[in-house]
Amino acid sequence: MARRHLIIGGGTAGMNAMRTIREEEREPSEITLVSAEKPYSRMVLPYYLDRSIAESHVFTASAALLAQWKVKAHLGRRVTALDVKTNVCTLDDGTKVEYDDCLIATGSAPVRAPVPGADGRNVHSFWTLDECRGVIASIAPGSHVVMVGAGFISFTILNSILALGAKLTIVEVAPRILPRMVDAAGAEVVESWLEAHGVAIRTDVKVTKIEDAKGKKRLKFAAGADLVCDVVIMATGIKTNLDWLKGAGVQIDRGVVVDDHLRSNVPNVYAAGDVAEGRDLVSGQPALHAIEPTAQEHGRVVGANMAGKDVAYKGSLIVNIVEVCHLDAASFGAWDDAKAEAVSGLKRDRAAYRKLLFSGDRLTGAIIIGRSGDVWTTNDVGMLKGLVQTGVSLGRFKDHLKAHPFDVKTAYIASGTTGALLPETVLGRPSKAPGETPVAV
Amino acid sequence: MKVLKITPERCTGCLRCEIACSYMQVGAFQPAKSVIRVSPFEGHTSYAPYTCTQCAEGWCMTACPVGAITINAAGAKDVLDDRCVGCKLCTIACPYGTVFYDPSTRKAFKCNLCGGDPACAHACPTAAIEYEDVPTADWLHDFARERASHVLATNGGGR
């Protein structure tokens, strides 16, 4: 009998897993997908928000593609229970699905600050396609939008909100913006850039209440003046979609605890993406990364292992990049390691900032901020990622980088980073192009 | 597969490759739009061109959330402009620093081997860039290591 794979969640990790199963398998298998939403890419939603792409562009699999991959799809359905003893999962309509192995890839959901009015009219989260549609319907040119939370997700939609002709105010409870993406010095560069581009920012303020005020919204704070606006977007954090799995016997810490094959404590149950607590490449420690590249790599490794390959995963590297008003901000690896040896460089007039962190003569983390029009910003973004990813020994070039944090290329090339990277692949073979997946018959 | 074979010792720093590349890629003689980039070494006494290796993993391709990077007939990873949304994930996923972003088009761009007839190799007058059927390699490592002593000594990095 053909092996029966069950994929729970058709987001980034689930889609990558299904594609890789079809790429790798020797014998045809059955794939069943259960997903609360149709497969689409969340990180593309900001480009739909300002209508620079059509809604159809966000979807990662059409019904035709799923049929071509011979996936039996239950879309719009949630898994409510998993019985790991009998290998059966139950859907919210009572349907039971039997499996031989299963992937948990249910991603995250947004969490709103627990204040009165947080669930009121014209208060939105921005995580799902439905929420994106809600925000689109509520913003008109000239609207005043208040974003609660100055984290990565707020910043991914900042350009789109401005492009819609809205006026934007960002409020943040922490003393500074982007607390989980750049350090304080970097945050200052981004903050003054945004203020110069007409974005109002209030840090160190705690929202206590959101009220309706004659068709508008009024935000009250623990201290300071009220804010009156048209639309509130809450980007105050996320949590893993794992409540349905509690008590099933799958070990959950911050996420589903997985080994280097992305297997949980139950050998035929895998986890990938936002919900998987796998190995961090730099620290070697278990970590939860809610980022797209981790979901992609996890998904591909699980797919290969489900198809019968034996693929061990080296670990995921934290990489973040966001562009706001033509300023790029990016960070990698252990950028916030307070104990690491670090050097930073600032060119205030060009809004350029670098921070490099070392362990011995290896780069373990970096922050880079610069104007997106500056050719060297994109160049160095990739090279810094390569240095952290390979952990090449920098030797004498460490001192060079410390003296000249803006001259990355010399150290990169002269340390043989390219040579260290060339043999590296995630699945132990060259990757296939997105459209190349063969169909099992 | 044919690759761009770089012999840095032959490069004179004339930048014809950058000019030819940008003309081929975007129709303008504008090195900023070139996807092969010449770097100086040893205080501008020697130079070397650097570009995408068309690596086996294709970090840019596997990272793209919308499948906008594919493999063209020449075997090169190629950005499909009408799919690219400009999210920059490929620029940060590429550990070689060879995927770029054009703020004027809001798209990523990179070396696509000109579809199998690379303009840089044609333009190079000293054959520092050749298009040959050889395994790809780290062409610049030894050259750069030898020619960085000046940088290290004058910039306070040497020991």
Ligand SMILES: Cc1cc2nc3c(=O)[nH]c(=O)nc-3n(C[C@H](O)[C@H](O)[C@H](O)COP(=O)(O)OP(=O)(O)OC[C@H]3O[C@@H](n4cnc5c(N)ncnc54)[C@H](O)[C@@H]3O)c2cc1C
């Ligand atoms: C606006 C926005 C911008 C972003 N920008 C970036 C960025 O620039 N860079 C970056 O690296 N990351 C970014 N991210 C994060 C990135 O999108 C996520 O890390 C990624 O989608 C995680 O993939 P995943 O497969 O784990 O989960 P998801 O893609 O979230 O997929 C989970 C799937 O599971 C389904 N599901 C949930 N519960 C159940 C259930 N009980 N039963 C069945 N199905 C269920 C969901 O409906 C969904 O289809 C962004 C996210 C958002 C929202």
Ligand code: SF4
């Ligand atoms: S910038 Fe374009 S090509 Fe690069 S990852 Fe984003 S959508 Fe894909």
